[in-house]
Amino acid sequence: MTTTGAPAPEAAPPACCTAPAADGLDDDRAATLARVFKALGEPARVRLLSLVAAQEGHEACVCDLTAPVGLSQPTVSHHLKVLVEAGLLTRRQRGRWAYYALTPGALDQVAEDLRTL
Amino acid sequence: MTTTGAPAPEAAPPACCTAPAADGLDDDRAATLARVFKALGEPARVRLLSLVAAQEGHEACVCDLTAPVGLSQPTVSHHLKVLVEAGLLTRRQRGRWAYYALTPGALDQVAEDLRTL
DNA sequence: GCAACACATAGACGATCATCGATCTGGAGG
């Protein structure tokens, strides 16, 4: 129970009824999860992930991703990079073409982390 | 397959190998999900949720939430509001004390949405 | 009714983010 203003030297004000808090996640774990959710916190990136997920083998060529999200090519490239950095997609170059695939288990892991917060 | 530069009046360049894209999520759905993910995209809010989740009955008094995240009281209040607006927490006033609880099923629903992107 | 407490809101400020056009880099075809 925290108090504000000048601290009372006498008895503390009445406490609320809640039992003492358990710890919850530590800072590192919270930061890790938040980083992934931040990557997902933008509609364009959610759409990109769902487009990749909808493809056969959960893999798509970049050229199939740009038009559906209606953004410029550099913007799509930027968003795809954010998703790779968050560990949600992997990137593979085949000749001229770049392919992005769901990182196996990544979304399931995040889902599990959420359910066991 | 999109081309850049001057459009070729002749045959289109060779296509990539990917099958035609399935639709993925529509814009509205992606925006809705992104809104919830954005609420989770900040370590302080993830910690707050986990602190609430760790409490008996998945409910906590605000006064038990401020100290562990190490932010000022108004900042914590702001973050709690964001989580309520995202539908992840509910708020109940009891006299002077405000209690926040996990919205039943909310985290499971988000987890399910993630797994079925 | 007043003072104290718990918490919400307002507004400012610095940091971060999404978007674009311009440009660069690497691969492929001729």
Place this chain on the structure above:
DNA sequence: CCTCCAGATCGATGATCGTCTATGTGTTGC
């Protein structure tokens, strides 16, 4: 080797966000 294509990066710009202090609002105890 040159040209074209696919996609990445850079830098600028406007928008959004996290944080704070100051302050407001509602509740409670005296």
